[in-house]
Amino acid sequence: MATERPSGWRQIILPSLTLFTSMGTLMCCALPALLVTLGMGASLAGLIGIAPWITGISRYKPVIFSVAGVLLILAGWLQWRGRYAPCPADPLKAKACSRLRTVSWMLWLGAVGVYAVGFFFAFLGVLLL
Numbered sequence: 001m002a003t004e005r006p007s008g009w010r011q012i013i014l015p016s017l018t019l020f021t022s023m024g025t026l027m028c029c030a031l032p033a034l035l036v037t038l039g040m041g042a043s044l045a046g047l048i049g050i051a052p053w054i055t056g057i058s059r060y061k062p063v064i065f066s067v068a069g070v071l072l073i074l075a076g077w078l079q080w081r082g083r084y085a086p087c088p089a090d091p092l093k094a095k096a097c098s099r100l101r102t103v104s105w106m107l108w109l110g111a112v113g114v115y116a117v118g119f120f121f122a123f124l125g126v127l128l129l
Helices: 008-037 041-050 053-081 091-128
Strands: none
Touching: 008 041, 008 053, 008 091, 041 053, 053 091
């Protein structure tokens, strides 16, 4: 039975993409709420002056969080599915393969953490105030 070798797309591109979309959830929705919560309204006004698109994309926060959530689930599933995929027999390449898997999991976990913080401030933190 032939086992497939994990691709770079699955190990680096997708976790990096999920981290990018998770950071997008922070920028659009969580960062403004956090700044206002901490009493930094002037900082928020300065941020909006520099990047006025932040208020425009906050209208689409359900879509942004949905896409980011789907990408996180997909990336996690692909990571889990390829966790026992074989690495090359060459010791140097095997070590690089193992390190790449660790980095990939760390990227994914970081993206999940960023997404959770963004979700809290965008949807749950508003209910607490």
